[in-house]
Amino acid sequence: MAQRLLLVSTIMAFLAGLAIASFAGFREFLPGLLQGALxxxxxxxxGAVLALVCAVIAALAKLYGPAPVRWLAITYIELFRGTSALVQLFWMFFVLPHFGVRLEPLLVAILALGLNIGAYGAEVVRGAIIAVPRGQWEATIALNMSRAAALRRVILPQAFVAMIPPWGNLLIELLKSTSLVSLITIADLTFRAQQMNQTTFRTVEIFIIVLLLYLAISMIITVGMRALEAKAAGAVARGRAH
Structure with a gap:
């Protein structure tokens, strides 16, 4: 029921945006803003794919890695959680060239935001793994499973269900953080809105469309994560039944 409500809300938000865009000259802004939204x-x-990969690797390294790897994971997590995403973005875009490392703006945006959210996600993954009942670990030991096999076949599937809701929040946070990339010349949704506003001064029309586009994207993320959570919980329940 909740998923249907979210889906209907998403569709309504998108349709409302299109309806508004059809009046009072909104149509002239919509094509450019949709390009920015893309x-x-x-x-x-x-960024979400990079964040997930970094989070899983960092969490496993922090929990089970040898001392040098564990400290490397801790350094990564604390560095990216303890500093501003904007500073990280500027550092990669403006500071790295002084050391001979030049990256395309789009790559900088993906790396900075992905690594930032991945650091927060690492703690989510670690907490979900720790939350798996100890009896599950004991069962894998009784079955003579290696740690890698136990994680892959028993522990991570159960932890995955617990980590989906907080990951939904992190993905929405990632979406909102993309507005920062306009500061390194990427023509995202925020950048295009600022450009249009500076040339037309049609602030109300432009930013109503921007608001609705961000809302529609975030609700799509929410619906997708809720559906994934339900599917994952059902798969784990069926596995326990067998």
Whole structure:
């Protein structure tokens, strides 16, 4: 029921945006803003993939890695959680060239936001793994499973269900953080809105559309994560039944 309500709300938000865009000259702004929204979605998706990979690796390294690897994971987590995403973005874009490392703005955006959210996600993954009942570990030992096999086949599938809700919040936070990339010349949704506003001074029309586009994207993320959570919980329940 909740998923249907979210889906209906998402569709209504998108339709409302289109309806508003059909009046009072809104249509002149919509094509450019949709192009910016496409860049925003691209950064969000790529950053989310990077964040998930970094989070899983860092969490496992912190929990089970040898001392040097564990300290490397801790350094990464604390560094990216303890400093501003904007500073990290500027550091990669403006400071790295002084050391001979030049990256494309889009790559900088994906790396900075992905690594930032991945650091927060690492603690989510670690907490979910720790929350798996100890009896599950004992069962894998009784079955003579290696740690890697136990994690892959028993522990991580159960932890995955617990980590989906907080990851939904992190993905929405990632989406909102993409507005920062306009400061390194990427023509995302926020950048295009600022450009249009500076040339037309139609602030109300432009930023109503921007608001609705961000809302629609965030609600799509929410619906997707709720559906994934339900599917994952059902798969774990069926596995326990067998």
């Amino acid at each position: 860049i925003t979605v691209e950064i969000t998706v790529a």
